[in-house]
Amino acid sequence: xxxxxxxVDGASKGNPGPSGIGVIIYRDTKVIKNISVYIGETTNNVxxxxxxxxxxxxxxxxxxxxxxVKTDSQLxxxxxxxxxxxxxxxxxxxxxxxxxxxxxxxxxxINYIPRQENSGADKLATQAVKIELARQKxxxxxxxxxxxxxxxxSVAGNSRPDCLFRKxx
Numbered sequence: 306x307x308x309x310x311x312x313v314d315g316a317s318k319g320n321p322g323p324s325g326i327g328v329i330i331y332r333d334t335k336v337i338k339n340i341s342v343y344i345g346e347t348t349n350n351v352x353x354x355x356x357x358x359x360x361x362x363x364x365x366x367x368x369x370x371x372x373x374v375k376t377d378s379q380l381x382x383x384x385x386x387x388x389x390x391x392x393x394x395x396x397x398x399x400x401x402x403x404x405x406x407x408x409x410x411x412x413x414x415i416n417y418i419p420r421q422e423n424s425g426a427d428k429l430a431t432q433a434v435k436i437e438l439a440r441q442k443x444x445x446x447x448x449x450x451x452x453x454x455x456x457x458x459s460v461a462g463n464s465r466p467d468c469l470f471r472k473x474x
Contacts, residue, residue: 315352316430326356327429341429343437354399382417
């Protein structure tokens with residue numbers, strides 16, 4: 306029977322902010338799938354749980370029985386192992402969803418690991434955010450938010466680049 310491990314991570318640029326997830330799935334020590342998905346504006350904790358949910362769905366599709374989850378989110382680990390209570394309504398909803406998925410496996414281990422041991426999933430989560438932000442930047446007009454001087458308007462005497470323009474006298 307194959308042994309499955311998943312490394313999960315969420316990343317937020319700001320909290321809340323643009324967020325992504327990263328998941329690496331191993332079967333018998335061989336990487337079989339990398340997941341990198343932009344999930345929109347949310348908190349880092351929501352991103353962590355969302356990464357785990359994506360990973361558990363993938364393992365269900367692979368018909369895995371025995372799995373080991375590895376996360377560098379101490380909060381999520383302690384919430385899932387019942388050391389901490391879950392109080393945030395959004396996290397409660399995600400926690401319940403994780404437990405619904407977990408009950409479909411024969412054996413599940415949830416391990417907290419140091420951040421440096423989770424660098425692969427972290428890179429995937431961060432990559433999802435960077436790619437989306439770059440896509441948004443390219444899609445936005447070049448002059449969006451930038452002040453452009455109209456013909457016949459002088460900026461003489463203005464020392465700050467963001468000040469209002471005045472007509473020349």
